[in-house]
Amino acid sequence: xxxxxxxxxxxxxxxxxxxxxxxxxxxxxxxxxxxxxxxxxxxxxxxxxxxxxxxxxxxxxxxxxxxxxxxxxxxxxxxxxxxxxxxxxxxxxxxxxxxxxxxxxxxxxxxxxxxxxxxxxxxxxxxxxxxxxxxxxxxxxxxxxxxxxxxxxxxxxxxxxxxxxxxxxxxxxxxxxxxxxxxxxxxxxxxxxxxxxxxxxxxxxxxxxxxxxxxxxxxxxxxxxxxxxxxxxxxxxxxxxxxxxxxxxxxxxxxxxxxxxxxxxxxxxxxxxxxxxxxxxxxxxxxxxxxxxxxxxxxxxxxxxxxxxxxxxxxxxxxxxxxxxxxxxxxxxxxxxxxxxxxxxxxxxxxxxxxxxxxxxxxxxxxxxxxxxxxxxxxxxxxxxxxxxxxxxxxxxxxxxxxxxxxxxxxxxxxxxxxxxxxxxxxxxxxxxxxxxxxxxxxxxxxxxxxxxxxxxxxxxxxxxxxxxxxxxxxxxxxxxxxxx
Numbered sequence: 001x002x003x004x005x006x007x008x009x010x011x012x013x014x015x016x017x018x019x020x021x022x023x024x025x026x027x028x029x030x031x032x033x034x035x036x037x038x039x040x041x042x043x044x045x046x047x048x049x050x051x052x053x054x055x056x057x058x059x060x061x062x063x064x065x066x067x068x069x070x071x072x073x074x075x076x077x078x079x080x081x082x083x084x085x086x087x088x089x090x091x092x093x094x095x096x097x098x099x100x101x102x103x104x105x106x107x108x109x110x111x112x113x114x115x116x117x118x119x120x121x122x123x124x125x126x127x128x129x130x131x132x133x134x135x136x137x138x139x140x141x142x143x144x145x146x147x148x149x150x151x152x153x154x155x156x157x158x159x160x161x162x163x164x165x166x167x168x169x170x171x172x173x174x175x176x177x178x179x180x181x182x183x184x185x186x187x188x189x190x191x192x193x194x195x196x197x198x199x200x201x202x203x204x205x206x207x208x209x210x211x212x213x214x215x216x217x218x219x220x221x222x223x224x225x226x227x228x229x230x231x232x233x234x235x236x237x238x239x240x241x242x243x244x245x246x247x248x249x250x251x252x253x254x255x256x257x258x259x260x261x262x263x264x265x266x267x268x269x270x271x272x273x274x275x276x277x278x279x280x281x282x283x284x285x286x287x288x289x290x291x292x293x294x295x296x297x298x299x300x301x302x303x304x305x306x307x308x309x310x311x312x313x314x315x316x317x318x319x320x321x322x323x324x325x326x327x328x329x330x331x332x333x334x335x336x337x338x339x340x341x342x343x344x345x346x347x348x349x350x351x352x353x354x355x356x357x358x359x360x361x362x363x364x365x366x367x368x369x370x371x372x373x374x375x376x377x378x379x380x381x382x383x384x385x386x387x388x389x390x391x392x393x394x395x396x397x398x399x400x401x402x403x404x405x406x407x408x409x410x411x412x413x414x415x416x417x418x419x420x421x422x423x424x425x426x427x428x429x430x431x432x433x434x435x436x437x438x439x440x441x442x443x444x445x446x447x448x449x450x451x452x453x454x455x456x457x458x459x460x461x462x463x464x465x466x467x468x469x470x471x472x473x474x475x476x477x478x479x480x481x482x483x484x485x
Contacts, residue, residue, distance in 0.1 A: 078401025099222020182305020
């Protein structure tokens with residue numbers, strides 16, 4: 001770590017810079033986050049509904065119930081990791097062991113048998129029940145990785161500006177790894193997975209092979225993070241002075257932290273508003289832009305993923321500079337306005353006559369998502385300092401687990417609502433037949449719902465009082481009380 005001191009009206013601020021290799025090593029964990037959590041809902045409708053024939057309502061319901069199940073995993077993992085004491089720290093043992101298990105266990109989510117498509121249990125599709133049971137096995141493994149990993153981001157630096165830099169690297173690398181999610185369905189188009197008798201793709205087999213490949217990479221990345229990234233607060237604060245954190249402190253006190261509640265509303269508004277896009281956007285591409293050609297739609301889904309990545313790579317550093325000059329809150333408001341333009345523009349840019357225009361919309365959406373989550377993470381790190389000043393405790397795991405649960409729930413509710421919307425306006429059959437009214441409503445929802453989410457983001461972020469001046473005053477008070485880290 002490098003440090004440089006600059007004068008501040010409230011005292012002396014030590015600028016703490018994290019080495020670039022450390023930021024990049026930490027950023028590798030976003031691959032596990034992308035592939036272990038977001039890959040599944042991004043392909044679930046294509047695999048389980050379109051290919052295996054399960055009802056889109058049941059697929060959406062399964063995705064929602066899975067997140068409710070997270071209520072019993074994420075928060076407790078956060079509480080446990082806050083209290084663990086090992087010679088390797090609080091977070092790193094979880095990152096190593098759970099990261100490897102997550103990688104090796106990823107293919108479990110797609111080991112359903114195609115013969116179950118016509119079978120039911122308790123009146124519901126066997127495919128639905130497989131989604132529930134396999135996720136019940138996998139989710140605790142993933143929670144044991146993702147909560148400590150996300151908590152570690154808040155422990156890499158106490159510096160207001162450097163936290164944004166860390167999140168910039170993380171967001172940019174996340175966009176790179178997110179391409180794998182967009183490529184997933186295109187991978188199933190490879191000749192290896194074409195059924196000779198029908199000439200159609202075996203999407204399920206393709207996903208099984210694909211997740212095996214990604215799983216090996218996930219395990220390798222978990223090992224690298226364990227070896228290269230250290231915990232800053234552990235030896236100097238947690239081991240020396242912090243007592244056991246009670247369940248009441250982990251849950252009740254965390255959720256009554258006022259700035260944190262508003263940040264949860266910011267994240268939930270964006271996530272619920274945009275979580276339908278993976279589903280509605282896929283349907284808009286396949287059935288509107290590509291006139292029902294699934295293979296062509298999968299190809300365009302990949303190119304849009306690349307555009308999303310490039311937008312994210314641009315968005316994170318650009319909005320980092322906006323935050324540097326104008327503050328994090330103003331940068332986040334700017335991001336929300338960009339998002340409104342992007343989603344409103346999708347009405348015109350998803351064009352069956354000029355198909356490549358949809359990549360422009362995807363790039364702007366990538367810029368918005370990258371910038372918003374980068375700023376969200378940086379501000380939440382400041383919120384944890386605010387909490388330490390008022391409670392005397394470092395509870396990164398508790399804050400992270402409560403936050404990730406709310407965001408995951410918003411994402412799955414979005415998936416469920418997307419399934420309900422599709423069924424309400426006619427379902428797969430109407431889309432496949434090219435029904436104009438059904439396609440029209442898919443496009444309306446795809447463009448309009450996220451805009452409402454962006455408006456709410458602006459409303460809630462204006463309620464968070466943590467400006468740069470206030471955050472630096474909090475840091476000085478903390479260092480005067482318990483020393484620098």
